[in-house]
Each structure stands twice: as C-alpha cells, then as structure tokens.
Amino acid sequence: MTADTHTRDSVEGANLSDRPSPTTHPGIAEFVAETAALTKPERVQWVTGSPEEWTELTDALVATGTFTRLNPALKPNSFYAASDPIDVARVEDRTYICSVDEKDCGPTNNWMDPQEMKTLMRGLYDGCMRGRTMYVVPFVMGHLEAEKPMFGVEITDSAYVVVSMLVMARSGTHVLKRIEELEAAGESPQWVPALHSVGMPLEPGQADVAWPCNETKYIVQFPEERAIWSFGSGYGGNALLGKKCYALRIASVMARDEGWLAEHMLILKLTSPQGVVKFIAAAFPSACGKTNLAMLRPTIPGWKVETLGDDIAWMRVGEDGRLWAVNPEYGFFGVAPGTNQKTNPNAMDTIDKGNSVFTNVALTEDGDIWWEGLENTPAKATSWKGEPWTPDSEELSSHPNSRYCTPIKQCDILAAEYDDPRGVPIDAILFGGRRRTTVPLVFEARDWTHGTFLGATLSSETTAAAVGQVGVVRRDPMAMLPFIGYNAGHYFNHWITVGKENDAAKLPKIFYVNWFRRDEDGGFLWPGFGENSRVLKWVVERMEGQADAVETPIGYVPTVDSLDVEGLDMTRDAVEAALAVDAEEWQAELPQIQEWFEKFGDDLPAVLWTELDGLRARLDVPSGG
Numbered sequence: 001m002t003a004d005t006h007t008r009d010s011v012e013g014a015n016l017s018d019r020p021s022p023t024t025h026p027g028i029a030e031f032v033a034e035t036a037a038l039t040k041p042e043r044v045q046w047v048t049g050s051p052e053e054w055t056e057l058t059d060a061l062v063a064t065g066t067f068t069r070l071n072p073a074l075k076p077n078s079f080y081a082a083s084d085p086i087d088v089a090r091v092e093d094r095t096y097i098c099s100v101d102e103k104d105c106g107p108t109n110n111w112m113d114p115q116e117m118k119t120l121m122r123g124l125y126d127g128c129m130r131g132r133t134m135y136v137v138p139f140v141m142g143h144l145e146a147e148k149p150m151f152g153v154e155i156t157d158s159a160y161v162v163v164s165m166l167v168m169a170r171s172g173t174h175v176l177k178r179i180e181e182l183e184a185a186g187e188s189p190q191w192v193p194a195l196h197s198v199g200m201p202l203e204p205g206q207a208d209v210a211w212p213c214n215e216t217k218y219i220v221q222f223p224e225e226r227a228i229w230s231f232g233s234g235y236g237g238n239a240l241l242g243k244k245c246y247a248l249r250i251a252s253v254m255a256r257d258e259g260w261l262a263e264h265m266l267i268l269k270l271t272s273p274q275g276v277v278k279f280i281a282a283a284f285p286s287a288c289g290k291t292n293l294a295m296l297r298p299t300i301p302g303w304k305v306e307t308l309g310d311d312i313a314w315m316r317v318g319e320d321g322r323l324w325a326v327n328p329e330y331g332f333f334g335v336a337p338g339t340n341q342k343t344n345p346n347a348m349d350t351i352d353k354g355n356s357v358f359t360n361v362a363l364t365e366d367g368d369i370w371w372e373g374l375e376n377t378p379a380k381a382t383s384w385k386g387e388p389w390t391p392d393s394e395e396l397s398s399h400p401n402s403r404y405c406t407p408i409k410q411c412d413i414l415a416a417e418y419d420d421p422r423g424v425p426i427d428a429i430l431f432g433g434r435r436r437t438t439v440p441l442v443f444e445a446r447d448w449t450h451g452t453f454l455g456a457t458l459s460s461e462t463t464a465a466a467v468g469q470v471g472v473v474r475r476d477p478m479a480m481l482p483f484i485g486y487n488a489g490h491y492f493n494h495w496i497t498v499g500k501e502n503d504a505a506k507l508p509k510i511f512y513v514n515w516f517r518r519d520e521d522g523g524f525l526w527p528g529f530g531e532n533s534r535v536l537k538w539v540v541e542r543m544e545g546q547a548d549a550v551e552t553p554i555g556y557v558p559t560v561d562s563l564d565v566e567g568l569d570m571t572r573d574a575v576e577a578a579l580a581v582d583a584e585e586w587q588a589e590l591p592q593i594q595e596w597f598e599k600f601g602d603d604l605p606a607v608l609w610t611e612l613d614g615l616r617a618r619l620d621v622p623s624g625g
C-alpha cells in the first residue's frame, strides 16, 4: 500500500465493497483498494453517517458484546463498552514519528526509518482484517466550509472506532461529496490517509471478542507524507485517528510548515458582568483539567463561560494580527472519574441527553453508568473489569482513564462562535499542569518570549491518560509532549517565531496556572473547579489593566487583594499559600530545566537559554549554579 503519495492514477484494484464506491477521488479509491488488498477483509463498507447506519453499527456492537445498550430512559441511544485491560490508554512508548530524517523527530519522540517501519507494519497488516469488515470513514477536522478543509479518510476494522469517530469528527458521505466538489472545481483538497486495525483477524468460524486488540501496538505518524498507521489498539487516542494523531501530531507538522499553531488546548468564551468578552485557550496535559475548565460554571456572580472545545485548538494569525482559534473536533472525549454535577454540571447535562459512548466506567443494575466521584453511588454495579462491585470493593469501579464520548452540539453552553469557520480571537493563553508544590495558583508571563519559556518548561505529574507510572513530575512542553509531530526544539522555535513575526500587542497574553497545589496534609490548597472562575477574572482584569500583581522572579503574581475570594471559605493565609513563590523551590527547578534544555542541543532557540539565565539571576543564583 503506498500511502506515501496521493497519486492520481486511476486504480484497477478490486473494489470489494458490496456497495459501489461512492467516490471518484482516485487517491482515496486507491488507498481503499490497496489497503483491502493488503489487509484482506471480508467486505468493505463506506461509512455514510446515516441514522440507519448508526443503528446497524450499534446493534452489531451489542450483538458481539462490545456494547451494552444503556437504559434509554436514563441515557437514550447510549452505550457502554469495556476494553481489554491491556488496552486502556494512549501508549506513548509505542507511538512513533517516522520522519525521513531522525533529527526531525527529535529527542522527545520515538523514531524508526520510515521504510523500515512500513516493511514491519505491512507484515502486521497483511491479512489482519480477515473475517472482518473494513470500514472507510471520510471525515474532516474543523469545518467543512473552511477555506482549506482538513480532510481525512480513516480505514478501520473496528465498528467501535467508527461509532466514536461519528461522535468526535464530522464524518460520512457529505464529507466525501465535498472532496469531490472541490476536485471537480479543480482544487486538490488535502486529505490524510489514516489506517487503523485492532490487529485481530478472524479465521472462518472464529467468534469475535468484545474488545479485539493485539499485544503488539504501533501508533505511527509519517510527517512528510501526512499519513497515519495504527495497529493493535482500539482505545481513544491510539485509534480515533482524527484526534491526537491527525489534529495534533500531523497538524503540528502542517502548522510548522504553513505558519500556524496546532495545540493541545481548550477554547472558552468568558463574558464579564459588564459584558466584556474574552476568549481564552488553555494547555494542560491529559487529565489535568482542560475539559473541566472548558465547561466551567463560574461561582462568581455575573460571569459567564461558554465553550468552544476541550482538547484541541488550531490557531492562525488573522488579518488583524490576532490569533484566531477553531476547535477541529465535533465531540468531547472526557475523563469520567471526578466528573459530576458539582465539578462539571455542563458535561453531565451533555451526556444526559444521550447519543454517547462510555468506555471503562461501571455499569449499574438499572442500565446506567457510574464512576468514582459521581453522585448516587450504587449499592452494587459491574466494574469495568466485568466484576461485581460494591462501594466496599477494593477495586475501582472505573478505570482512572475511563471516558465519555459525547456530541459537542449537545452542550448547552456551546458558544455560537463554534460554528464560525474563522474561529475566535484568543486574548489569553493559559499553560498549566498538575504540581503539588512550587507552582502558584496563577502568574502572568513577562512577554511572549517569557511565556514561550514557561510553556516550554511546563511541568506536570504524569496521569493515567497514558500507560505508565502516575504522579511522576515530568516536563510536558505546552502540554504537547506526546503530541509534537517533530523536533520539540524546532517547535519551541516555531512559537518564538510567531512572537517575532507578529505584533506582540495583538497576540494573546500568556499566563500559567496550577489548580493542584497541596498543603502539608496533602489536601488541595485551592478548591478549584467552578472557583477557577476567580482566576479567569484576575486574568481578564490584568488584560484590562485593572488588577494588581507583584513582580516575582517567575512572573507577575496576584496580590492577595487582587484575587476575588469573596464568599470563598479560605483564610487570607491560605490564599497567600496558594499564591506563594518560594525562591528555594524554584531554585530546585533550575537544574531540572537545565537538564531538559540540554536534551535539545543546538535545536533549542538561544533565547530560551537567555530566559533561563534571567530566571536564575532573578532567583539570585549565580549563572552555572
């Protein structure tokens, strides 16, 4: 299969579909025919996105035991799935950026020569879809009406992936028609071939399993070809290829080449009591609070939050010199545990409308779902491992990375601007992570370059969103560590260049937040969730020149009185503790940042070394200390 190029030759390849191939786009037809020839499926089905097809797919998933239909009275048209315990999260050590030149992959990614990887994976793909249906999912990330729609075609042998993609991305025949319209108009619409297989062929007569997958997993991006090959996992970020693989890893390479930004960010619209509207983007690592902040219900009177997205932002400098962001996704794929009517009522209202898929949560006896932190703890339930569960169980009812997958259009606070292909002009960017010490609740960068330094040195405790140890502090630059599709040093330079080539006054102001600082007893210093609206208020007032701050070695920190804590059950000392900048703790960060920067050698923009020297000097540490 040559996904290397989208050759335009007409193709003689056998079209196995029992429905005529609805496309004249030779590239796509060739991609499909050649993949079918390699993977040898029983049949090929072009995904249309029709309601009848949804019924057919979900009924089939219920029949194989992958899906359990939830009680329609509680969650209409919604389904529960439990994965194989070996397939519960993104697998960063099986994720590759196979650039032609290893240097372009950089020190934070896994690399293999692309031809070597293709030979290896063709061996895995050979016959891997035997006994299965090969689905062809035409989709677009972002708007179909965008000036340059970002198309994709995901081939997959997982109906679970098809159903999830139908929620998470604009998919189906109408997308294919748009490609053909553009073709007919003489354009050459860009589309990303994305091949996925669970890697479990079925021999004649062999029954399928509820969660087919393979111990051998590869999640591979070929950046120069803008192609994605995934094998062996059926889970989220590994298999819904429009999300992390396309909209971040491949898109970050496109953005580098074309001068825009593809970032792991939520987008929210904040309206003050006076009617001042600000658009805020925030980059937090997986499971560090993006979805919650994106759908925040403010606790301070008169403030309103509307959402445009909870995970990915594509940002381009507009004619007006401002950074305009769109959310390329069409659904939310949120962490379930900890989500409830108090912490995220908007997410709960969205999933209560139905049409959603829940993975690795618990199943209750009345045909609903439950997870740790949700109201109405059931007396007993079935855990994600399929075992009986009660509140006294040792085991968790739901996996820490269990997810809800739900249509964004169901969200009551979806901003009207979500439907505008231009997106929204970003006023502030927040970087943030999960740090129990050191990082204060919020502080403002000195300027764009300093803000890039803050993003490039962002640190956070690892979470269950990726396989591996949890709670280990690591550098996670711009919260993009697992998603940068190229050399991270070049990525930092790309951020610096955006700052250099544009009017700083028009670019977003950069801030840094930390909801997760703990006191000596291990409790959270800050209540978080809806109370984070107080931090957003300070951010807005800083931009309007109305909030005080004290200059510290790390940036501008709110004075205690400039943070609205009215009605918060917090002592002044507690607020001061949440805002404290401890020089010793930050001095301890310096060698970690030094070691992190040394990874990049001369790929690191010199200006970031200058920023580190500046921080060191402001912390009264002699350089080289």
Ligand SMILES: Nc1nc2c(ncn2[C@@H]2O[C@H](COP(=O)(O)OP(=O)(O)O)[C@@H](O)[C@H]2O)c(=O)[nH]1
Pocket: 284, 285, 286, 287, 288, 289, 290, 291, 292, 293, 310, 334, 335, 336, 337, 338, 339, 343, 515, 516, 524, 527, 528, 529, 532
């Ligand atoms: N303590 C605390 N936990 C939070 C806060 N916001 C989110 N969380 C928790 O962080 C976890 C992941 O949050 P989520 O918004 O799904 O993260 P995302 O993967 O970045 O979108 C959930 O368990 C939330 O309950 C907060 O402000 N304070």
Ligand SMILES: C=C(OP(=O)(O)O)C(=O)O
Pocket: 090, 236, 237, 238, 244, 285, 286, 287, 288, 311, 333, 334, 335, 465, 466
């Ligand atoms: C969707 C994922 O990440 P996030 O927690 O950032 O939403 C994922 O890890 O697959």
Ligand SMILES: [Mn+2]
Pocket: 287, 290, 291, 310, 311, 333, 334, 335
């Ligand atoms: Mn998320």
